[in-house]
Amino acid sequence: MRKLVDAYGAGITTVLLLLVAIWTLGMVIAPQATMLDQSLWSLERGTADLTVEIDRTYNELSTAKYDYEHSKDAEARLALDIRIQGLTQKIAELELKEKRPDKVYGLQNYTRMTDIHLQIFMKTIFYAVMVTLLALVVCYPVAYMAALASSGLRATLLLLALVIPYALNELLRIYAWLMILDYQGVINGVLEWFGVTDLAARRWIPFLESPAAVFMAMVYTYVLFMVFPIYNTLETLDRNQIEAARDLGASVPRIHARVIIPHAKPGIAVGCIMTFMLSAGSYSVPQIMTRGQGGDWFSQLVYRQFFEANNWNIGAAYAFSLLAACMVFVFLVMTVFGIRLKDIAR
Amino acid sequence: MTRSEGRAARIVLDVYIGLFLVYLFAPLVVMSVAAFNAYPYPSVTQWRGFTLEWFPALFRDERLMRGLFNSIVIALGVIALSIPFGLAGALVLHRLQSRAGGLLYAIMVSPVLMPGLIIGLSTLIFWRHFSVPGGLFLAMVAQASFIASYCMLMFLARLERFDLTLEEAALDLGASKFMVMRRILFPYLRPTAITASAIAFLQSFENYNTTVFSIGGDWTLVTEVGSRLRFGLSPVVNVVGVVFVVLTVAVATLYVLLSRRHVASDARAS
Structure with a gap:
């Protein structure tokens, strides 16, 4: 803190810290915290027990009213009057509880994830890892070349x-x-020239109905996010090092394994993190490729919980699960490649 | 390795790159060509003759034009938010080399490593506590929260090359700290501020995954294109595609030429 004041003076430091606080607290931490909070509670509607109790209280009340009307004793009437008031109030409370359900905290939004949803979650993570690995294999030579x-x-x-x-x-x-x-796309159109399909008769091959369509579009959409991080690190490699390794008799695979890939490590890590994060969290690709019909991707489930089922608590729990998966992936990649957060964003 | 082996490897690599470029560009060519097909469903195989009729249709399309306007408004708002946040973050981090700096850095970088939909949704949930529904404002706030991170990283990279002796000299000569900032630090950071604004504008304009979760019933050009792609394809979307392709080629060429010149001048200087 003192370093800041020394460098910029008290006035400017205050302004800077205020801006940083608005951004980090107000726009990053607080929204994530409220999302986590939202995922940890649910509204529990009145149970059957509650309904039974309300009915029983109503019965008690009518009995008390009957007694009140038929009682001559002033003292008994006073006691009954108090009892009636108490019962009326109890009914009001119970009914309010039935109408306005309780906010119950717990992990229920996570544990209630149905088998199908869990399966989609696992599948999404699996496909995202596949996209990442494929992109890495395809892009390394491209980045090297460039x-x-x-x-x-x-x-x-x-x-x-x-x-x-x-x-x-x-x-x-x-x-x-x-x-x-x-359906009327390029491949089906070309196949029509060979008489395999007939677009006018709606006889076509439904590529879009296969999950492979989402996968192919996803690889295409995010593949270049692997190229540029690797390209950026490779560009800083002194070409003389490669020359030296070659002069000393190293084979091509050995040069890659011992000189180029070690240098490109931070780039490879960033590329993997970006590609995985974009594919796992992609809403655009599955939504467009399936025309909003399919529910094969986890991001679509999240969207539906929020904007169709209108269940923000479960939606928040799903969104947080996705975020947790991405954080685990970032952590794993950083550990495997032995890099720190500082190396990531260069 | 013999020379001929090297040449063979070279050819394999060249062919590979060639195939990769075909893979990258063929789909874009298909999409662009369909914008000029008279057939009312976007297609290149059912060719009904060359036409330009879909271009004026684009400008008559009120929702797309309104979306364009919204996109520009949001992007300008994002610049106004993310440049001060990014600059303040970089200036603070530049002077904090401690553990606290590391934590702050992690928080500031984290939005870049998060899926866009998480940022959109958390913003939506947070602002509901203040009764602010999804819309242009929330889309702007959600975008700014991660675009500020990119700006911060750019400012920080520039600051790390800053010559601290300049500042000391000015202070020794009796300049106030405010004066140093205004006369030395800000002019030094100005080129970065311009680049960062451009990047922020483009990032905001192009964004889909964060925006679609935070924009409510409103729309930007890109989210509107997104919903067109789901319901009722029309060559008008391909026209939007052609316009984007032309603009992207222009901007990318400019960028590559500038960065190459930068590299060349660096090489001359060293």
């Missing part, structure tokens, strides 16, 4: 060719694949 194995105009053009689809809007990249796999 950063180290080309120069001059060729390198510039290759970089440009990678930046354009990377920067193009995500939805349009998905749409491009929708057009290819659609």
Whole structure:
């Protein structure tokens, strides 16, 4: 704290700390905390016991009223009057409880996740890991080529060719694949020329109904998020190191294993984290590829809990589960690659 | 490794890159070409002749135009929020090299590592306690909470190359701390502020996953395109695609040329 005041003076430090507090507390921590809180309670409606008790109290009340009307004794009437008032109040309380259910804290929103939903959750994580691994295998040579194995105009053009689809809007990249796999899409259209399909007769191959369609579009949409982190780290590698390794007689696989990949580690880690996080949390790809019909991706379940079932508590629990999965993944990758958070965001 | 082996490996790699580029661009070509097909359902195989009729249809489309306006409003708001937050965060972190700095850094970077829908939803839940429903304002707040992280990282990277002796010299010569900030630090950070604003604008404009969860009944250009893709495809969406492709190519070319020139000038300087 003193360092800050020394550097910027008290006035500016106050402004800076205020801005930082608004952002970190008000826009990051507090929203996450309220989401966690929302996931930890549910409204429990009145149980059958409550209904029975209300009925019984009503019976007691009518008996007391009957006694009151037929009693001549002033003292007894006074006692009954108090009893009637008490019962009336009790009924009001019970009915209020029945109407306005109790807020019950616990893990019920997590433990009540049905088998199907849990299965979809596991499947989403599994597919996201597959997308990540595939992207890593496909992109490493590309990043290597762009950063180290080309120069001059060729390198510039290759970089440009990678930046354009990377920067193009995500939805349009998905749409491009929708057009290819659609019922009247490119593949079905081409197959029609060979007489395999007949679009006018609605005889086509329903690629979109297969989960593979979501998977293919997802790989296409997020593959470049693996290229650029690796590219950025490889670009800082001194090419002389590769030359030296080669002169000393190292084979190509050995150069990659001992020189290039160790240097690219932070980039590979960031690429894996980004690709996994984007695929596991993607709402756009499954939603567009299945036209909102399929429920194969966990993000769609979350959306439905919030905006269709209107159950924000379960929705928050699902969203938090997804967040937890991503945090575990980040932690695992950082441990495996032996990097710290500081290395991630460079 | 012999020379011929090296050449063979080179050819394999070249072919591989070529195939990868075809994989990247062929779908985009399909999408763009369909914008010029007279057939009223987006298609390239059912070719009914070249037409430009879908382009004016785009500008007559009120929902898309309204979405464009909303996108720009949100993006400007995001710049107004994320630049001060990012700058303040970077200035604070720059001077805190302690454990507290590490924790603060983790908190500031965490939105980048979170799925977009989590950010959208947590913002929605949080603001419901203040009776603020989903809409343009919440979309802006949700986007700014993670775009500020990108801005912070850019400012921090620039600050790490800052020559502290400049500041000391100014202080020795009797400048106030405020003066140092205004005359030395801010001018030094100005190029980053411009780049960060541009990045913030693009990030906000292009965002779907966070926005769709926090925008309520309102819409941006991108969320509107998203719902068009689900209901009733029309070549008008392909026209939007062509416009985006042209703009992206222009911006990407500019970016690559600038960064290459930067690299070249760095190389000359060293």
